[in-house]
Amino acid sequence: MQKAFLVDSSICLGCNTCAMACKNQYHQDNGIAWRKVREIGGETYREDQNNFLPTVTWYAKAPQAQMPEERYYFSLACNHCENPACVEVCPAGAQTKDPITGIVKHDQELCIGCKGCVLACPFGASKYNERLGKSEKCSMCWERQDEGLLPACVQSCPTGSIALIDIHDPAYANAGTTDPLGIDYAIGSSTKPSTRFVHPSLPAKMHRL
Amino acid sequence: MSTHPSPVDALLREGVSRRNFLKGLLASGAVASFPGGALAAEPYVDTKIPFTGKKSYTTFRNACPRNCYDTCSIKTFVKDGVIQFIEGAKESTFTNGGTCVKGNSYVRRVYSPDRIKYPMMQVGGKGSGTWKRISWDEAMDTIAKKLLAIKKEDGHLLGAALTKYSGNFGITHYGVEGMFSSIGYTTRFAGTPCWPAGIDAQNLDMGAMWCNDPEEMKDSKYIILWGANPAANSVHSMKYIFEAKKKGAKVVVIDPVFTEAASKASEWIQVKVGSDGLLALGMAKIIIDANMHDKEWLAKNTKGYKEFKAYLDTINLRDVAETSGLSLELISQIALEFAKADPATIWSGYGLQRHTNGGSMIRAIDALVAITGNIGKYAGGSRYGHLDTWGFNYHAMSMEKPAGSVGYVGGKRMGEFGHGAAGEEKPDYDDRYLNINKTAREILNSDPKVRLLWVACKNTFAQDFDRNLLIEAFKSLEMVVVVDEFFNETTKWADIVLPVTTQFEEYDVNVSYWHYWLSINEQAIKPLHEAKNDLEIAALLSKKLNALEKGSCTFPEYVDTKQWTAKEFNAGIYEKFGISSWEELKNGPVKAKPVIPYADGKFFTPSGKYEFYSETSKEYGWKALPEYVEVRKPYDKFRLTTPHSRFSLHSQFQNLDWMEEFNAEPFVYINTKDATDKRVETGDIVAVFSKVGLLRVKAKVTDNVPSGTVMMYEQWFNNNIYNVNELVDDTSSDMGAFKTGAPGVALHDAYVNFRKI
Numbered sequence: 001m002q003k004a005f006l007v008d009s010s011i012c013l014g015c016n017t018c019a020m021a022c023k024n025q026y027h028q029d030n031g032i033a034w035r036k037v038r039e040i041g042g043e044t045y046r047e048d049q050n051n052f053l054p055t056v057t058w059y060a061k062a063p064q065a066q067m068p069e070e071r072y073y074f075s076l077a078c079n080h081c082e083n084p085a086c087v088e089v090c091p092a093g094a095q096t097k098d099p100i101t102g103i104v105k106h107d108q109e110l111c112i113g114c115k116g117c118v119l120a121c122p123f124g125a126s127k128y129n130e131r132l133g134k135s136e137k138c139s140m141c142w143e144r145q146d147e148g149l150l151p152a153c154v155q156s157c158p159t160g161s162i163a164l165i166d167i168h169d170p171a172y173a174n175a176g177t178t179d180p181l182g183i184d185y186a187i188g189s190s191t192k193p194s195t196r197f198v199h200p201s202l203p204a205k206m207h208r209l
Numbered sequence: 210m211s212t213h214p215s216p217v218d219a220l221l222r223e224g225v226s227r228r229n230f231l232k233g234l235l236a237s238g239a240v241a242s243f244p245g246g247a248l249a250a251e252p253y254v255d256t257k258i259p260f261t262g263k264k265s266y267t268t269f270r271n272a273c274p275r276n277c278y279d280t281c282s283i284k285t286f287v288k289d290g291v292i293q294f295i296e297g298a299k300e301s302t303f304t305n306g307g308t309c310v311k312g313n314s315y316v317r318r319v320y321s322p323d324r325i326k327y328p329m330m331q332v333g334g335k336g337s338g339t340w341k342r343i344s345w346d347e348a349m350d351t352i353a354k355k356l357l358a359i360k361k362e363d364g365h366l367l368g369a370a371l372t373k374y375s376g377n378f379g380i381t382h383y384g385v386e387g388m389f390s391s392i393g394y395t396t397r398f399a400g401t402p403c404w405p406a407g408i409d410a411q412n413l414d415m416g417a418m419w420c421n422d423p424e425e426m427k428d429s430k431y432i433i434l435w436g437a438n439p440a441a442n443s444v445h446s447m448k449y450i451f452e453a454k455k456k457g458a459k460v461v462v463i464d465p466v467f468t469e470a471a472s473k474a475s476e477w478i479q480v481k482v483g484s485d486g487l488l489a490l491g492m493a494k495i496i497i498d499a500n501m502h503d504k505e506w507l508a509k510n511t512k513g514y515k516e517f518k519a520y521l522d523t524i525n526l527r528d529v530a531e532t533s534g535l536s537l538e539l540i541s542q543i544a545l546e547f548a549k550a551d552p553a554t555i556w557s558g559y560g561l562q563r564h565t566n567g568g569s570m571i572r573a574i575d576a577l578v579a580i581t582g583n584i585g586k587y588a589g590g591s592r593y594g595h596l597d598t599w600g601f602n603y604h605a606m607s608m609e610k611p612a613g614s615v616g617y618v619g620g621k622r623m624g625e626f627g628h629g630a631a632g633e634e635k636p637d638y639d640d641r642y643l644n645i646n647k648t649a650r651e652i653l654n655s656d657p658k659v660r661l662l663w664v665a666c667k668n669t670f671a672q673d674f675d676r677n678l679l680i681e682a683f684k685s686l687e688m689v690v691v692v693d694e695f696f697n698e699t700t701k702w703a704d705i706v707l708p709v710t711t712q713f714e715e716y717d718v719n720v721s722y723w724h725y726w727l728s729i730n731e732q733a734i735k736p737l738h739e740a741k742n743d744l745e746i747a748a749l750l751s752k753k754l755n756a757l758e759k760g761s762c763t764f765p766e767y768v769d770t771k772q773w774t775a776k777e778f779n780a781g782i783y784e785k786f787g788i789s790s791w792e793e794l795k796n797g798p799v800k801a802k803p804v805i806p807y808a809d810g811k812f813f814t815p816s817g818k819y820e821f822y823s824e825t826s827k828e829y830g831w832k833a834l835p836e837y838v839e840v841r842k843p844y845d846k847f848r849l850t851t852p853h854s855r856f857s858l859h860s861q862f863q864n865l866d867w868m869e870e871f872n873a874e875p876f877v878y879i880n881t882k883d884a885t886d887k888r889v890e891t892g893d894i895v896a897v898f899s900k901v902g903l904l905r906v907k908a909k910v911t912d913n914v915p916s917g918t919v920m921m922y923e924q925w926f927n928n929n930i931y932n933v934n935e936l937v938d939d940t941s942s943d944m945g946a947f948k949t950g951a952p953g954v955a956l957h958d959a960y961v962n963f964r965k966i
Contacts, residue, residue, distance in 0.1 A: 011451050013440040013469055015855050016871045020313035023867050024294045027257050027316070030866050037871070068913055071472035143260040155296065156307040158444040159451060203462075205476040209534045209915055 002082055002102035003140060004167045004194035005154075006176050007075050009040070010201060012161040014073035021156035022077070025141065032127045034138040035077035035153055040067045040181060040200065067181075072200040074180050075162055077153070078125035078138035079193030080104045086117035086126055086137075094135075095126075102168075102194065103140045111135055122189050140164075167194055258293050266293060270795055272719035272728035273312050274382075274712050275858045276375035276403075278423075278443035280721035281308040282728040282798035283315075285713060292316050292713060292734055300797030303424060303724045309444050310855065310871070311862040318711065318865055319737065323927065324694055325708040326738035335684055335702045345739065348705055349753040352661075355688050356392060357758055359660050365615040367641050368660035370396035372648060375403065376666035376693075376861065379717035379730065380777045381744055381770060384605035385665040385692075388747035391608035391764035392754065394616020394638050396659055398645035400951025402672055407562035407593050409944035410571035413823040414579070414835075416813025418948075419597055419806040421554070421590035422725050427452040428588040431550030433543075434462045435574060436485065437558030440469035441855035443723065447473070459550070461543060463488070464558075466850065466920060467913040478543070479915060481534040482848060482957065483840025485561060486570035489577045490837055491529030492544035494521040496580060501548040503582025510585070510810045513822020513834065517576065520834050548581050552589035560852055563956040565841040568944025572835030579819050585807035598720040598727060598785065598801050604776040605744065609763050610638075617641045644951040647939045649678035653685060661688040665709075665743060670698035671860030671925045674939035674954060675901050676932055692746060695864060697925060698932065708740040715742040716770035718777055718791070727786050728798040729774065744768040829947055838943065845899060845960035847883070848918045851933045860925030875931040876909040877963065878920040884910040889965050897921070899961040902935035908965075919963060936961050 014037055022028070022035045084104045086095045094110035095117055097103075106117075106126070111134040117126040118135055126137045141151035149155070154162050165172040176196030266286040273281045282298035295315050297307040308315075328348035333339030343351075359368040371389045389395045401408075411418040426432060426449040439446040447470075454460050454475065462471040463478045463485065471477040480488060496502055497518060507514050530537045547553050555578050562571050575584075575591045583589035610616075616638035643651035643659075648669065652659050662683075673679060683689055683702035691703040700706045714737065717730040736742070741749070751764035778791045786799045793799070807819075814820045827833045856872040857863035863872065877897055879889060889895055891910045896903055897919065906921065914920045921933045937959040945952035 011447075011473065013444055013447060013473070013855075015441070015444050015469075016310040017307065017313060017444065019871055020310040020867065021307070023870070024313040024316060025258075025260065029257075030870065033870055068467060068472065069909075069911055070913065071467065071469060141260065143262075147263055149263070150306075152294075152296075156313060158305075158307050158309065159448050200472075203471065203474045203477045206467075207476075207478045207535065207539060208912075209465075209479050209481065 001100060001166050002080070002168050002194050004080060004102075004165050004196060005077065006163040006165045006172070006196045006198070007180075008161040008163070008176070008198040009072060009074055009181070010198055011159045012037075012073045012075060012200070013159060014039070014071070015158065017156050017158060018075050018153035018162055021152040022138070025152040028136070029129055029131060032129060032136065034127070034136070035075060037073050037075045039069055040072040040074060067200065067202070074197065075153070076123075076195070078104060078140070079123055079191075079195045080140055081189075082192035082194060083190060085120040085122065085191050089116040089120040091116065098142065101142065101145070103142050105139060105142060106135065106137050108132075108134055108136060122191060123193065165196065167196065261288070269713075269731040269733035270298070270728065270797065271295070271712055271730050271733060272798070273308065274377045274379040274717065274719050274730070275311075275861055276378055277858055278439070278721065278723035279303070279309065279445045280378075280719055280724070280726070280728070281312050281445070282726060283308060283312065285733045287733050290734055292319055298728070298798055301726045301728070301800070303445055303726055304798075305445065305448070307445070311858060311868075314862060314865050314867045315711075315713070317867045318694070318862070319713055319734070321695070321865060323696070323864070324738065324740070325696060325700075325706055326740075327708060328739065329706045331704055335689065335704060336680075338701070345741070345749060346753075348707060349749050351705065352688070352690055353750060353753040353757055355661055356754065357761065360393065360761075363657055365657070366393040366395050367616060367657050368396070369663070370398065370643070370652075370659045370661065371663045371665070372398040372645060372667055372669060373665045374401065374645070374667040374672065375859070376668065377712070377743075379712060379719055380601045380603070381605045381717045381773050382666055383603050384744040384747050384768075384773070385663075387606035387608045388750060388764050389663070390606065390610065390640075391747070391751065392762050393610055393614035394640050396641040396643060396655070398648060398651070399642040400645040400945060400949045400953070402646050402954055404559045404562065404594065405945030405949040405951070405953035406568035406942040407557065407559065407571045408949060409947040410562065410568040411575060411591070411593050412948050413826045414572055414575040414814075414820055415584070415807065418593055419595045420592040420723070421588070421806055422803060423592070423723055424449055425588040426450055426554065427456075429453050429552055429554045430458050431547055431553035432458060432460045433547065433553075433555040434460065434464070434470050434474070435555050435557050436464055436561035437556045438464070438468040438470045438852065439556070440473055442853050444855075446723070459546065465915050465918060466852070469855070478535065478539065481532065482850070482918065483564050483566060484533040486566060486573040486835070487524075487529050487837040488533040488535070488540065489570070489573035490521060490524055490835070491526055491533070491540055492547065493573075493577045493580050494524055494526065495541050495544040496548040496577075497521060499545060499548070501545065502580040506582035507580065510812070511579065511819040511821060512814070512816040513820060517821035517834055520836060524837070547577075552586045553581060553583050554578070554589050554592060556592040560850075560957055562944075563942060563954060564958050565940065565942060565955045566838035567942040567953065567955065569832065569835060569838040573837070576821060576835045579821070584819065585805060585810060587805050590806060594722040595806070596722060597804075597806075598725055600779070600781050600785070601718070601777040602779050605773055611760055611763055614638065642950055646674065646941065646951060646954045648673045649675050649682040650939065652682035653678070659686065661690070662686050664689065664691040664693075664699055664703070668693070668697050668699050668860040668925065670702070671923075671932060671934065674934050674937050676935045677902050692743065694740075697860065697864070707746060708738060709746070710736045710740045710742040714740065716774040718774050725801040726798045727782075727794065727801070729791065729794040731795065732770065742770055744770055744773055825947065829944075831943060841940065841955055841958035843960050846962045847960065848957070849897075849899070849936055849959040849961045850914070850918055850920045850957045851923045851937065851959070852920065854922035854924050857922075857924045859923065863924045864927035869927075875906055875922065875924060875926060875929065877906045878909050878911050878914050879963070880914050880916040880918065881910055881912055882916045883919070884908065887964060889963075893965050895963045896966045897936060897961050897963040899936040899938070899959060901938050904931065904933070904935050905966065906931060919961060
């Protein structure tokens with residue numbers, strides 16, 4: 001099993017409910033958000049406000065989509081990769097991949113704050129918390145899932161544009177793509193990010209003055 | 210409910226930027242002037258909360274009371290007396306387990322270090338920023354003495370004015386009005402800045418403002434979102450629109466702005482601002498000319514169709530095309546598609562009627578829906594809003610005047626103050642009503658003079674118009690009392706501020722003006738700091754007034770919000786929602802029994818029919834028919850449009866640090882062409898100025914707004930002087946006086962210019 005987020009940008013309103021629902025559940029410190037809603041189109045999403053895109057790979061390619069700014073979005077958090085780089089580099093065993101669900105968990109008790117995961121993640125999903133001197137990241141609300149609840153972001157999305165799927169389940173084999181339109185997402189990353197995307201589209205007809 | 214003091218205290222002291230700020234203040238010795246009162250600098254406390262399992266929380270039922278279509282039903286998770294997190298209530302199919310971005314920030318709002326903690330007095334005078342903490346007793350003593358002095362000196366209490374609006378739409382909050390009734394005849398700011406022109410329009414046409422259940426939209430075949438942007442302002446409605454679209458319905462957005470909703474539509478039509486009414490009339494004409502109108506429905510259910518048809522015959526479709534900026538082919542296509550689809554519906558947004566011709570535009574759209582026979586139909590309807598589920602007792606506001614109260618002379622002598630000439634009959638008194646949308650002007654011109662102003666459930670400076678005149682008006686007042694959760698620009702011009710509770714700290718009941726769900730607010734936590742709810746404040750004031758002068762106030766001297774919430778229910782509410790006791794709401798929100806508005810062909814107009822021709826409209830000095838009225842002429846280069854942001858509800862929520870995380874600063878959105886002309890690029894600071902004020906704000910260059918229009922969201926940021934009402938004058942919309950007592954404001958007919966600085 002590899003649990004994953006299916007992000008459907010065709011019905012994403014950019015309302016940021018998912019990102020705030022995550023704050024509501026975890027009370028992340030100011031300046032740290034495990035989930036962020038990024039705009040597609042223009043250059044703005046590349047001016048990263050949260051060190052979300054720390055590696056050179058991110059800046060290598062220009063955005064592909066010509067979408068009006070502030071109208072098309074992707075909601076992004078940890079990709080819970082199939083071969084997570086963070087797990088590989090963590091010397092303290094604080095980052096682990098759950099063998100059953102595929103969720104990449106972070107144990108703050110064990111974290112020694114070496115920033116290895118922050119540097120290793122091609123997606124900037126691990127955040128370094130200066131105040132705690134430790135890392136942290138999206139847990140896919142595994143504690144909630146253990147109780148039969150959906151992750152806070154999924155449950156809170158007003159249109160169902162974030163869903164929880166198992167990419168190894170044949171039923172989801174064709175669910176979305178690994179390529180988030182307009183964002184160079186390190187598609188070829190050897191970590192094999194699990195997140196799947198449905199691309200947005202402009203209205204069939206647009207009549208401008 | 211167990212209360213464990215330490216985690217609460219810890220949470221209250223949180224805030225790293227705050228700590229540094231306070232350290233700075235301590236060093237400068239300026240803490241006493243800080244509005245929140247002297248807080249000791251405390252180490253940052255980790256509030257990160259692991260989910261500890263459903264069973265470890267006590268859950269409470271709550272609802273968001275903040276003037277929003279969605280009025281979300283909330284489930285609150287409390288541990289050790291502290292709210293840990295909230296969720297949307299799953300029992301409500303509308304909320305469906307989620308709230309919006311704003312609702313998800315509630316924990317931060319409740320435990321914000323910026324909340325007003327104690328009654329405070331601005332000892333250095335209004336705007337000085339020099340505050341002193343006072344006790345509730347001292348606050349009430351000061352206010353009560355002022356009220357009694359006004360009564361003694363003036364012989365009446367018309368010098369005491371109340372301005373209250375939509376900061377909290379909970380039913381028991383009408384107790385604020387009750388408090389003002391209980392001291393005598395007073396002055397009230399009447400009307401609404403929000404939707405009055407449209408309310409009047411729908412009342413003229415149908416005798417009520419009553420819309421179909423939004424959940425029905427999933428079965429609509431054709432949906433026109435006309436100046437409505439639910440993707441930002443009613444996010445839960447979008448799932449029904451998407452469902453309809455998935456089933457093959459066409460979703461058309463008519464809006465000058467490429468809104469979030471427009472980006473998700475089947476077709477977006479950019480229309481010239483203020484021409485929407487004419488466009489609707491043109492569409493109606495095309496449908497009738499094509500013989501696609503619902504003749505049977507029209508014959509049976511309407512009044513004045515013949516006159517309306519005769520008026521449409523005078524409309525030249527080429528004028529419609531030119532005025533709206535659309536091709537005749539496009540107008541015909543949309544009109545005929547709309548007429549053909551069954552059922553089809555139009556949702557008119559509130560921005561549409563914030564024009565000098567706004568009411569007439571809503572009437573034209575109503576007429577378009579009516580001629581296609583989509584009114585009174587499942588999944589059809591001309592949607593604007595409804596007050597169908599608001600039939601509470603309003604017990605909280607039903608207070609009698611103290612014996613011997615003197616006020617405005619009622620009836621035909623309205624507007625003239627006095628006891629009546631000798632020999633005349635003893636006059637019946639009334640409260641004095643001033644126009645809420647001209648607050649500044651009304652205060653300055655009032656006679657008898659407004660001397661004390663009480664502001665509740667409202668951030669006047671963020672919501673009312675012509676900010677610079679408002680400052681003058683507030684300075685002219687002898688006492689301004691502001692009841693709020695946060696220090697803001699209105700408290701800046703106050704003499705006394707009183708801390709008020711959030712909905713998690715009191716009992717209350719909430720319904721929506723859009724969906725048909727009913728929720729209660731349970732008291733989930735004890736009130737923080739020294740905050741009191743609006744009812745308790747009224748009771749305290751009553752106690753003080755009566756102590757100083759027996760019989761001067763009829764408001765009860767003790768209230769319990771739970772008991773007062775229970776008093777709001779009646780048999781009609783129970784029948785409508787299919788419950789036998791309000792206590793059932795503790796199990797979750799309930800929905801009203803489904804009703805299709807006007808399905809029985811009964812309208813609440815004088816004729817009992819849908820009125821294309823309205824005598825009432827004529828009586829108010831407007832056109833009897835939904836005729837085209839030209840919009841306000843420009844008085845400057847660029848139209849300013851000030852829609853609502855998805856990150857705030859008027860001035861609420863954007864001030865929270867969590868919200869700043871996702872929406873850090875305000876912008877002025879400028880069309881690419883206009884920006885090129887003015888040599889402005891994204892990121893430049895521009896000065897936007899109008900005949901009433903000036904604002905400096907960062908530019909974003911975008912094709913989402915049309916050339917000739919600049920857009921600035923209506924928001925209040927903490928620690929940022931941005932206030933869009935700096936630029937908006939108080940020109941009235943056409944309608945509003947009929948049902949809400951005062952016309953609305955032509956907010957989107959403000960004009961500005963800008964330049965790079």
